[in-house]
Amino acid sequence: MLLATAIAAAANPADIVADYRDGRVERRDLExxxxxxGHEGDRVPVRADIEELVLVRVLxxxxxxxxxxxxxxxxxxxxxxxxxxxxxxxxLAAETHARTAEVAAxxxxxxxxxxxxxxxxxxxxxxxxxxxCPEAERDSLRRRLEELKSRVLDGEDFAALARQESExxxxxxxxxxxYVALERLAPAVAAAVRGxxxxxxxxxxxxxxxxxxxxxxxxxPEAPDLEALRRRLEVRLVSRKVDAAWDExxxxxxxxxxxxxxxxxxxxxxxxxxxxxxxxxxGEVRNLTLAEFTTFLxxxxxxxxxxxxxxxxxxxxxxxxxxxxxxxxEAAEKGLLTDDYARPLEWKSLELRAQxxxxxxxxxxxxxxTDELRAAYEKARDHYRHAPRWHLRALRLEIxxxxxxxxxxxxxxxxxxxxxxxxxxxxxxxxxxxHARVQDLGWLTEAEIWRLGLNxxxxxxxxxxGASTPAVQExxxxxxxxxxxxxxxxxxxxxxxxxxxxxxxxAERRREAGESLRRSIIAEQDVQVRE
Numbered sequence: 001m002l003l004a005t006a007i008a009a010a011a012n013p014a015d016i017v018a019d020y021r022d023g024r025v026e027r028r029d030l031e032x033x034x035x036x037x038g039h040e041g042d043r044v045p046v047r048a049d050i051e052e053l054v055l056v057r058v059l060x061x062x063x064x065x066x067x068x069x070x071x072x073x074x075x076x077x078x079x080x081x082x083x084x085x086x087x088x089x090x091x092l093a094a095e096t097h098a099r100t101a102e103v104a105a106x107x108x109x110x111x112x113x114x115x116x117x118x119x120x121x122x123x124x125x126x127x128x129x130x131x132x133c134p135e136a137e138r139d140s141l142r143r144r145l146e147e148l149k150s151r152v153l154d155g156e157d158f159a160a161l162a163r164q165e166s167e168x169x170x171x172x173x174x175x176x177x178x179y180v181a182l183e184r185l186a187p188a189v190a191a192a193v194r195g196x197x198x199x200x201x202x203x204x205x206x207x208x209x210x211x212x213x214x215x216x217x218x219x220x221p222e223a224p225d226l227e228a229l230r231r232r233l234e235v236r237l238v239s240r241k242v243d244a245a246w247d248e249x250x251x252x253x254x255x256x257x258x259x260x261x262x263x264x265x266x267x268x269x270x271x272x273x274x275x276x277x278x279x280x281x282x283g284e285v286r287n288l289t290l291a292e293f294t295t296f297l298x299x300x301x302x303x304x305x306x307x308x309x310x311x312x313x314x315x316x317x318x319x320x321x322x323x324x325x326x327x328x329x330e331a332a333e334k335g336l337l338t339d340d341y342a343r344p345l346e347w348k349s350l351e352l353r354a355q356x357x358x359x360x361x362x363x364x365x366x367x368x369x370t371d372e373l374r375a376a377y378e379k380a381r382d383h384y385r386h387a388p389r390w391h392l393r394a395l396r397l398e399i400x401x402x403x404x405x406x407x408x409x410x411x412x413x414x415x416x417x418x419x420x421x422x423x424x425x426x427x428x429x430x431x432x433x434x435h436a437r438v439q440d441l442g443w444l445t446e447a448e449i450w451r452l453g454l455n456x457x458x459x460x461x462x463x464x465x466g467a468s469t470p471a472v473q474e475x476x477x478x479x480x481x482x483x484x485x486x487x488x489x490x491x492x493x494x495x496x497x498x499x500x501x502x503x504x505x506x507a508e509r510r511r512e513a514g515e516s517l518r519r520s521i522i523a524e525q526d527v528q529v530r531e
Contacts, residue, residue: 014027015027015028016530017030017046017050017529017530018030018050018054018527018528018529018530019527019528019530020054020058020525020526020527020528021524021525021526022057022058022061022525023057025050025053025054029053030046030049030050030053032343032347033049033053033347034046034049036343036344036347037049037052046529047527047529050527050529051522051527054521054522054525054527055354055518055521055522056350056351056354057350057354058521058525059353059354059355059357059358059361059521060350060351060353060354060357062357062361063353063354063356063357066357066360066361067353067356067357067360068356070291071295071356072352072353072356074291074292074295075295075299075352076349076352077292078295078296078299078324079345079348079349079352080328080345081324081325081327081328082324083341083344083345083348084324084327084328084331084332084336084337084341085324085327085328085331087331087336087337087340087341088327088330088331088334088336089242089246091334091336092242092245092246093238093239093242096238096241096242096245097238098234098237098238098241102237103230103233103234103237106233106236106237107226107229107230107233110229110233112224112229113224113226113229114224115221115222115223115224116219116221116222116224117181117182117183117221118181118182118218118219118220118221119179119180119181119218119219120179120180120181120182120193120215120217120218120219121176121178121179121215121216121217121218121219122176122177122178122180122193122213122214122215122216123158123159123162123170123174123175123176123177123213123214123216124162124166124168124170124175124177124211124212124213124214125145125148125158125161125162125165125166125168125171125175125211125212126166126167126168126170126206126208126209126210126211127141127144127145127165127167127209127210127211128167128208128209129141129208129209129210130209130464131207133209138205138209138210141209141210142203142210144165145203145210145211145212146203148161148165148212149201149203149212152201152212152214153201158174158175158214159174159175159176160174161175162174162175163175163382164382167209167488167489168208168211169388169446169461169489171489172387172446172489175214176216179217179219182194186206186207188204188205188206189204189206189211189213192204192213193213193215196213196215197215198215198216198217198218199214199215199216200214200215201213201214201215207462208462250323253280253323253326253327254319254322254323256278256280257277257278257279257280257319257322257323257326258277258278259275259276259277259318259319259322260275260276260277261274261275261311261314261315261318262274262275262276264290264305266306268290269290270289270290270291270294271289271290271291272289272290273287273288273289273290274288274289274290274293274305274318275287275288275293275318275321275322276288277322277325277326279325279326279329280326280329280330281326281329281330281332281333282329282332282333284329286322286325288318288321288322290305292321293305293317293318293321296317296320296321296324297317300320302317358514358517358518361517362510362513362514362516362517363513363516363517364513365506365509365510365513366509367506368502368505368506368509372505373494373498373501373502373505374494376501376504376505377494377497377498377501381491382491384491384492384496384497384500384501385489385490385491385492386487386489386490386491386492386496387445387446387447387489388445388446388486388487388488388489389443389444389445389486389487390443390444390449390460390483390485390486390487391441391442391443391444391483391484391485391486392440392441392442392444392449392460392481392482392483392484393425393438393439393440393441393481393482393484394438394439394440394441394479394480394481394482395425395428395429395432395436395437395438395439395479395480395481395482396436396437396438396439396477396478396479397411397432397435397436397471397477397478397479398476398477399473399476399477399478403435407432407435408478410431410432411432411436411471411478411480412470412471412478414428414431414432414471414480415428415468415469415470415471415472415478415480416470416471418468418469418470418480418482419467419468419469419470421467425468425480425482428468428480443487452474452479452481453472453474453475455472455473455474456469456472456474456479456481459472459481460481460483463483463486464483464486465483465484465485465486466483466484467482467483468480468481468482468483469481469482
């Protein structure tokens with residue numbers, strides 16, 4: 001067996017690459033292990049991989065004495081299902097191609113195919129002052145920025161000052177705004193940046209308030225590498241086709257599953273059946289137990305069944321789990337569960353046993369005291385902050401060629417009025433009903449807003465509460481976004497940060513306990529690598 005820890009007595013000594021207290025490492029096992037890790041070649045020292053393999057083998061051998069076997073079997077089943085799904089998707093990708101005309105059209109329309117202008121890397125510290133704020137207030141903010149400018153010139157770290165002083169979302173990145181062309185900047189900002197040399201600073205008035213800018217770098221104009229761009233676009237086109245085909249096949253599978261989701265009372269036993277479905281590939285009827293479903297949810301970072309807010313959320317999770325079974329049966333029918341599937345599954349299973357054994361064997365972390373929590377909070381006080389959030393509403397209009405073009409032009413014009421503040425968001429929605437629908441997106445952080453799409457993200461940048469974006473296109477929709485409420489970035493108090501600080505300390509102590517266990521096993525096994 002590939003992963004057996006016992007080595008036959010008749011093994012050729014030339015095939016042994018290392019000895020340890022509980023066994024030996026054969027060359028073929030090490031080569032397979034390194035392929036699995038992606039460590040072929042000289043990038044990672046061989047000894048490090050040998051010691052990691054020994055560690056995994058030893059921990060896995062101790063699993064039966066300490067590990068929850070039933071939970072392991074459920075998690076191993078998920079590993080098998082995920083690998084089968086990957087095999088199916090890889091086959092689909094290998095069979096999908098982009099036509100030459102499609103690639104040529106994408107290349108022609110891609111902005112990257114045009115020469116890039118000079119771009120400037122900027123850092124900023126913003127002091128907010130809404131349009132119309134008293135001039136005395138604006139002067140006071142300018143004086144504060146002059147003080148900060150002097151401190152930077154005297155050697156203080158700009159990024160640290162930005163995190164402490166800036167009222168822009170870029171403060172989370174130390175004031176960095178990235179590379180930008182002058183034509184994308186406000187005229188006053190562009191004029192100031194045009195006159196700066198790398199490392200120089202300037203204070204500029206912007207609609208959001210006075211800003212201290214520093215030019216940290218310049219990318220000179222460059223001609224695009226059209227061949228490299230063509231390859232990237234071809235990969236992107238193929239990826240989109242694969243995604244579309246995968247989604248279509250998923251819808252067909254869901255329709256064929258004959259899924260029946262059952263009510264599960266709180267406190268039901270782990271063997272309670274929560275859903276039944278038929279696998280289209282072979283006709284097998286599967287009963288999904290509460291134990292299997294709970295393991296799946298935990299591995300995907302989803303709420304436990306009893307914590308799901310709606311039956312719709314529960315059904316969608318059951319569908320995702322059922323699809324994994326259906327994909328596995330389909331992969332088996334197509335002959336995809338080959339050695340390329342079996343070998344990674346064997347290694348992943350061994351790692352899973354080792355990890356579960358390590359979790360059981362490592363010393364449990366000591367609960368931190370209030371003094372320890374407070375000391376950790378004070379040490380990284382700037383790290384514990386309430387991230388800015390936006391409560392957003394969206395007006396969505398699906399782009400449908402069968403609808404009159406005037407409808408989309410109306411939305412564009414109404415969006416411009418909403419952005420200018422001459423027409424309220426609800427009034428715009430009333431005028432576009434029933435073609436457009438209003439959706440409450442709830443509270444979103446900066447890290448979540450990017451999922452709405454680049455155009456939406458850019459349109460929202462800097463908008464205060466009560467403001468709306470113009471109509472922007474994302475995929476096959478026109479969208480107007482409205483900022484119903486906005487919460488600014490602020491520091492968390494100790495009481496607010498306490499759960500996060502506690503979780504971080506416990507995680508660090510678990511990591512340290514795991515590392516201690518690893519060191520003790522490597523020491524006791526006395527690994528000897530043969531030359």
